[in-house]
Amino acid sequence: xxxxxxxxxxxxxxxxxxxxxxxxxxxxxxxxxxxxxxxxxxxxxxxxxxxxxxxxxxxxxxxxxxxxxxxxxxxxxxxxxxxxxxxxxxxxxxxxxxxxxxxxxxxxxxxxxxxxxxxxxxxxxxxxxxxxxxxxxxxxxxxxxxxxxxxxxxxxxxxxxxxxxxxxxxxxxxxxxxxxxxxxxxxxxxxxxxxxxxxxxxxxxxxxxxxxxxxxxxxxxxxxxxxxxxxxxxxxxxxxxxxxxxxxxxxxxxxxxxxxxxxxxxxxxxxxxxxxxxxxxxxxxxxxxxxxx
Amino acid sequence: xxxxxxxxxxxxxxxxxxxxxxxxxxxxxxxxxxxxxxxxxxxxxxxxxxxxxxxxxxxxxxxxxxxxxxxxxxxxxxxxxxxxxxxxxxxxxxxxxxxxxxxxxxxxxxxxxxxxxxxxxxxxxxxxxxxxxxxxxxxxxxxxxxxxxxxxxxxxxxxxxxxxxxxxxxxxxxxxxxxxxxxxxxxxxxxxxxxxxxxxxxxxxxxxxxxxxxxxxxxxxxxxxxxxxxxxxxxxxxxxxxxxxxxxxxxxxxxxxxxxxxxxxxxxxxxxxxxxxxxxxxxxxxxxxxxxx
Numbered sequence: 414x415x416x417x418x419x420x421x422x423x424x425x426x427x428x429x430x431x432x433x434x435x436x437x438x439x440x441x442x443x444x445x446x447x448x449x450x451x452x453x454x455x456x457x458x459x460x461x462x463x464x465x466x467x468x469x470x471x472x473x474x475x476x477x478x479x480x481x482x483x484x485x486x487x488x489x490x491x492x493x494x495x496x497x498x499x500x501x502x503x504x505x506x507x508x509x510x511x512x513x514x515x516x517x518x519x520x521x522x523x524x525x526x527x528x529x530x531x532x533x534x535x536x537x538x539x540x541x542x543x544x545x546x547x548x549x550x551x552x553x554x555x556x557x558x559x560x561x562x563x564x565x566x567x568x569x570x571x572x573x574x575x576x577x578x579x580x581x582x583x584x585x586x587x588x589x590x591x592x593x594x595x596x597x598x599x600x601x602x603x604x605x606x607x608x609x610x611x612x613x614x615x616x617x618x619x620x621x622x623x624x625x626x627x628x629x630x631x632x633x634x635x636x637x638x639x640x641x642x643x644x645x646x647x648x649x650x651x652x653x654x655x656x657x658x659x660x661x662x663x664x665x666x667x668x669x670x671x672x673x674x675x676x677x678x679x680x681x682x683x684x685x686x687x688x689x690x691x692x693x694x695x696x697x698x699x700x701x702x703x704x705x706x
Numbered sequence: 707x708x709x710x711x712x713x714x715x716x717x718x719x720x721x722x723x724x725x726x727x728x729x730x731x732x733x734x735x736x737x738x739x740x741x742x743x744x745x746x747x748x749x750x751x752x753x754x755x756x757x758x759x760x761x762x763x764x765x766x767x768x769x770x771x772x773x774x775x776x777x778x779x780x781x782x783x784x785x786x787x788x789x790x791x792x793x794x795x796x797x798x799x800x801x802x803x804x805x806x807x808x809x810x811x812x813x814x815x816x817x818x819x820x821x822x823x824x825x826x827x828x829x830x831x832x833x834x835x836x837x838x839x840x841x842x843x844x845x846x847x848x849x850x851x852x853x854x855x856x857x858x859x860x861x862x863x864x865x866x867x868x869x870x871x872x873x874x875x876x877x878x879x880x881x882x883x884x885x886x887x888x889x890x891x892x893x894x895x896x897x898x899x900x901x902x903x904x905x906x907x908x909x910x911x912x913x914x915x916x917x918x919x920x921x922x923x924x925x926x927x928x929x930x931x932x933x934x935x936x937x938x939x940x941x942x943x944x945x946x947x948x949x950x951x952x953x954x955x956x957x958x959x960x961x962x963x964x965x966x967x968x969x970x971x972x973x974x975x976x977x978x979x980x981x982x983x984x985x986x987x988x989x990x991x992x993x994x995x996x997x998x999x
Contacts, residue, residue: 591925604922606925617988617991631884632855634836639932642932645993652978656978665912669966672908675911695907
């Protein structure tokens with residue numbers, strides 16, 4: 414594991430992800446002071462009481478003065494807003510590194526390029542593929558990133574030492590690092606994560622609107638519970654992800670509708686042999702994928 | 707818990723479900739001898755070696771002679787085949803009770819009415835809402851039905867003592883009993899279980915067919931894994947369920963496509979407020995459902 418040492422770490426957005434990272438880095442002994450910034454004074458007070466942050470600041474000037482690393486762990490639109498806020502770029506020390514935890518990368522990288530000016534060379538976009546349907550600082554877990562994949566999407570022109578520092582920061586939290594181009598990240602994650610969330614929302618909305626809702630939920634086994642788990646995620650976070658990865662998400666959603674209509678046709682035609690063959694192929698692919706983990 | 711005592715129990719289809727029931731009833735001390743029947747001699751040999759059954763029989767005459775209870779735990783089409791096999795009805799002792807473990811009830815009840823003649827009054831259709839993506843007798847678990855719901859769908863005309871005996875059988879295995887009309891069961895389960903399986907198959911098939919498959923699976927977090935878990939289920943079992951619950955499943959599948967297209971439209975229009983509102987409603991409904999479990 415790379416060595417990391419950040420005298421002052423600033424976490425903007427002290428929810429489940431930001432809070433977990435703060436806890437993990439503190440446990441790893443690689444941060445001095447942790448300062449929290451956020452839209453909700455209540456959340457920041459709670460985070461300080463829980464020991465997740467040492468103190469809160471309400472203005473970028475005070476928050477960023479002397480900072481060595483800044484992590485933006487807010488919903489995607491809030492990250493974009495911070496990166497394009499002239500007060501943020503102005504207060505950012507020239508030597509500090511900046512990373513984020515947004516689930517969409519291309520719009521965030523573009524916002525950083527537009528907003529950070531010369532300090533764009535200190536920005537390394539990141540996406541920790543970890544989390545849960547729980548949200549909020551009370552759910553912060555120092556082990557959340559243990560063994561989790563974190564995708565870094567560094568743009569060309571990023572300083573080598575900034576990339577090394579951000580790499581070390583996430584590794585110190587326990588993560589495995591993967592590097593991927595921002596656009597490719599967004600296309601892949603649309604299938605691996607954003608589409609499954611969309612299906613969970615669509616199914617949950619359909620069943621919630623049904624008159625037979627109570628009976629359906631009463632007869633639900635693990636399948637439905639697993640299937641709709643992610644629909645308990647933070648609504649604002651997922652609104653931002655869907656809207657910031659619109660094109661890829663809609664393309665995969667279209668492909669999904671084709672896939673379910675193909676199965677529906679086989680059911681309608683009573684083509685048991687084709688169904689069994691399809692299910693067998695799917696089972697084999699999935700079992701192989703799970704075995705490989 | 708009701709008392710149950712079956713001198714001779716016959717299990718037709720000694721897979722995960724039938725094997726788990728055999729183990730649970732043996733543990734509860736309410737069976738004498740357990741005889742297995744099935745299409746695969748290899749499975750029956752394995753079941754006997756594992757102590758799940760005491761012995762196997764290959765013909766209905768020998769299997770059913772002196773039986774007190776018969777459980778049909780095969781895939782739905784195999785259950786229907788047994789119930790309409792004249793050799794089964796002929797060999798069934800007049801006093802024995804018959805139940806099944808199929809996930810679809812209307813076609814099974816109709817097959818029993820057509821095939822069992824006067825002994826139809828001894829048949830109580832059942833659906834244990836338990837299971838997992840694993841299958842086969844090696845996965846049999848004596849605690850599988852602990853606290854699980856089992857839906858009984860007794861037709862009018864069933865003998866009171868037969869209903870009581872089947873009720874006691876499933877309760878002895880640890881299940882909570884619910885009673886529901888067969889047609890209603892099929893409509894409710896189509897939403898609670900069969901549709902989620904269809905979505906898992908459709909998503910898994912779509913991703914498996916993608917050129918980016920390996921990268922997608924490598925970037926998958928718990929959401930996708932949870933979502934596709936049920937796609938590892940037994941292909942024959944699910945082919946039978948889909949084909950025997952065709953009408954309800956297709957109706958719910960159509961509603962699902964409407965639901966995902968509604969969300970896709972909101973994404974396309976960039977209607978963040980409507981998306982956030984929808985996600986919030988869904989989260990509240992789901993959290994309430996989970997809290998109520």
